[in-house]
Amino acid sequence: MAEWSGYLFLILKGAVTTVELTVLGCMLAFVMAFLGGLGRLSRHFILRAIATTYIEFFRGTSIFVQLFWAFFVLPLIGIPLSPFLAGTLALGLNIGAYGAEVVRGSILSVPREQNEACTALNFSSWQKMRYIIMPQAFILMLPTFGNNAIELLKGTAVVSLISIADMTFQPQVVRSQTGNTTMPFLTILVLYFLISLVISTSVRGLERRLSQGLDVTKA
Amino acid sequence: MGGSDQPIIKIDKVSKSFGSLNVLNELSFDVEPGEKLALIGPSGSGKTTILRILMTLETIDSGHILVDGEELWHIPGNGGLVPANEKHLHHMREKIGMVFQLFNLFPHMTVLRNVTAAPMLTQNVPKEQAEKRAMALLDMVGLADKADAKPAQLSGGQKQRVAIARALALQPKIMLFDEVTSALDPELVEEVLNVMRRLAEETDMTMLLVTHEMQFARDFADRVLFFDAGRIVEQGPPKEIFSNPQEERTRTFLKKVIAAGHAI
Numbered sequence: 001m002a003e004w005s006g007y008l009f010l011i012l013k014g015a016v017t018t019v020e021l022t023v024l025g026c027m028l029a030f031v032m033a034f035l036g037g038l039g040r041l042s043r044h045f046i047l048r049a050i051a052t053t054y055i056e057f058f059r060g061t062s063i064f065v066q067l068f069w070a071f072f073v074l075p076l077i078g079i080p081l082s083p084f085l086a087g088t089l090a091l092g093l094n095i096g097a098y099g100a101e102v103v104r105g106s107i108l109s110v111p112r113e114q115n116e117a118c119t120a121l122n123f124s125s126w127q128k129m130r131y132i133i134m135p136q137a138f139i140l141m142l143p144t145f146g147n148n149a150i151e152l153l154k155g156t157a158v159v160s161l162i163s164i165a166d167m168t169f170q171p172q173v174v175r176s177q178t179g180n181t182t183m184p185f186l187t188i189l190v191l192y193f194l195i196s197l198v199i200s201t202s203v204r205g206l207e208r209r210l211s212q213g214l215d216v217t218k219a
Numbered sequence: 220m221g222g223s224d225q226p227i228i229k230i231d232k233v234s235k236s237f238g239s240l241n242v243l244n245e246l247s248f249d250v251e252p253g254e255k256l257a258l259i260g261p262s263g264s265g266k267t268t269i270l271r272i273l274m275t276l277e278t279i280d281s282g283h284i285l286v287d288g289e290e291l292w293h294i295p296g297n298g299g300l301v302p303a304n305e306k307h308l309h310h311m312r313e314k315i316g317m318v319f320q321l322f323n324l325f326p327h328m329t330v331l332r333n334v335t336a337a338p339m340l341t342q343n344v345p346k347e348q349a350e351k352r353a354m355a356l357l358d359m360v361g362l363a364d365k366a367d368a369k370p371a372q373l374s375g376g377q378k379q380r381v382a383i384a385r386a387l388a389l390q391p392k393i394m395l396f397d398e399v400t401s402a403l404d405p406e407l408v409e410e411v412l413n414v415m416r417r418l419a420e421e422t423d424m425t426m427l428l429v430t431h432e433m434q435f436a437r438d439f440a441d442r443v444l445f446f447d448a449g450r451i452v453e454q455g456p457p458k459e460i461f462s463n464p465q466e467e468r469t470r471t472f473l474k475k476v477i478a479a480g481h482a483i
Contacts, residue, residue: 117323
C-alpha cells in the first residue's frame with residue numbers, strides 16, 4: 001500500500017503537468033481564437049487570407065502531425081522547442097483554430113439590428129465591437145469554448161508521444177514497474193473526468209453570471 | 220450652416236434600388252426646420268428606406284441629400300463631389316437620431332447605461348452629466364424608476380420609450396421614427412404616442428415619422444406625404460390628405476387602411 005501511494009504520487013505529478021498544459025494551451029487557444037475569428041471578419045483581404053489559412057490548416061491536419069512537426073521538424077530548420085513548449089503550441093494553435101470559427105459565428109449571430117442601433121448612435125466600429133457586439137457575442141461563445149477546453153484537456157494526452165510525463169504517460173510507467181494495469185488507468189480515468197468537470201462547471205457558472213437579467217436571444 | 224431660411228433636409232432626385240427592385244425613383248422633397256412630417260403609404264413604397272438613408276444605414280444610388288446645409292452622402296474632392304467617407308458620415312450622424320420598429324435596445328446594459336453610453340462614448344460627455352441628462356430624459360418618458368432595469372424586464376411600450384430617450388440623449392436636430400408602434404400590443408401604443416406628442420409640443424426638433432397610425436399622423440404632422448412605388452403621389456396638410464385626397468391611389472390606400480381597422 002505504501003508502494004502504491006508512491007505510484008499515485010507519480011500519477012498526480014503527471015496530472016499537474018496535464019493541468020499546466022491545459023491552462024497554457026487554453027490561454028494560447030483563447031488568444032488565437034480571437035485573432036483568427038476577428039481576422040476572418042476583417043475588412044482587409046490580407047488579414048482575412050492569413051486568418052483563413054491558419055484556421056483551415058490547423059483544422060485540416062491531425063493534432064499528432066502538428067505535434068510531431070513542432071517537436072521533430074522545427075528543430076531541423078533551426079527552431080528547437082522543448083517538449084512542453086511544442087506541446088503547448090500544437091494544442092493551443094489546434095484548438096484556437098476551432099475557437100476562431102466560434103468567435104466568428106458568435107459575432108455574426110448578434111442581430112443585425114444591434115449594428116444598426118450603433119450606427120444610429122454614431123459609435124465608431126471599434127466602440128461598436130467593444131461595447132455592444134462583443135459583450136453579447138462572448139456569452140454565445142462560452143458553451144462552445146467550454147467544449148473546446150475539454151477537447152484540449154483530452155488532447156493533452158498526445159504529448160506523452162513526445163516523452164512528456166503527463167497524466168497519460170505516468171500510468172504506463174507504473175504499469176511496467178508493477179504489472180498492475182487496472183488501478184493506474186482507473187485512476188487517470190477518474191482524474192480526467194474530475195478535471196473536465198471543473199472546466200464545465202466553471203464555464204457554466206461564468207455563463208450564468210454574464211447572462212444575468214439578459215434576454216440573449218432577442219434584443 | 221443651418222440658417223432658418225433654408226430647408227433642414229433637402230432630398231434631390233434620389234434613386235435607390237435593391238437588386239432589380241427600384242425602391243426610390245428620383246425622389247425629391249424638402250423638410251423645413253422644426254417641421255413634423257408623416258410618411259404614409261403601402262409597405263414597400265420606400266418610406267422606411269428614406270429614413271434609413273438619412274440615418275446612413277443605406278446608401279443612395281444617385282441624387283443628392285442636404286442635411287442642415289451639408290451634403291450627406293458626398294464630400295468635395297477631385298474638383299467635384301465624391302462619395303462621403305466614414306469621418307464625414309460620423310459628423311453628419313450627430314445631427315440625426317433614429318427610433319426603430321423593434322427598439323434595438325442593448326440587452327446587456329441597464330436602461331440608464333443604454334441612454335448614457337452614446338453621449339459618453341461619442342460626445343465625451345462626463346459620466347455625471349450624462350447620467351443627469353439621461354435621468355431627465357427617462358423622467359420625461361415616465362421611466363425614471365426603471366433606470367437600473369435590464370431591457371428584458373420591460374414591456375414593449377417601455378422599451379420603445381427608453382429607445383426614444385436613448386436617441387434624444389445625443390440631442391439631434393432631426394429625429395426619425397420608423398414605425399415605432401408597429402411591434403407593440405395595441406394597449407401599449409398610446410403610451411409611446413403620448414411621449415411623441417409631448418416631444419412635438421415641447422421641442423422644435425424636426426421629426427420624420429413613418430407610420431400606419433393614421434389618427435396619430437393626422438394629429439401630429441404638419442404635412443403628410445403619401446408614397447407609392449418610390450414616389451410621392453400626394454402631399455399636403457393632414458386634413459386635406461385624409462379628408463379630401465385628390466389622387467385615386469391615395470383614396471384606395473386610405474380605404475384599405477380604414478377597412479383594416481386603423482381609424483382616422
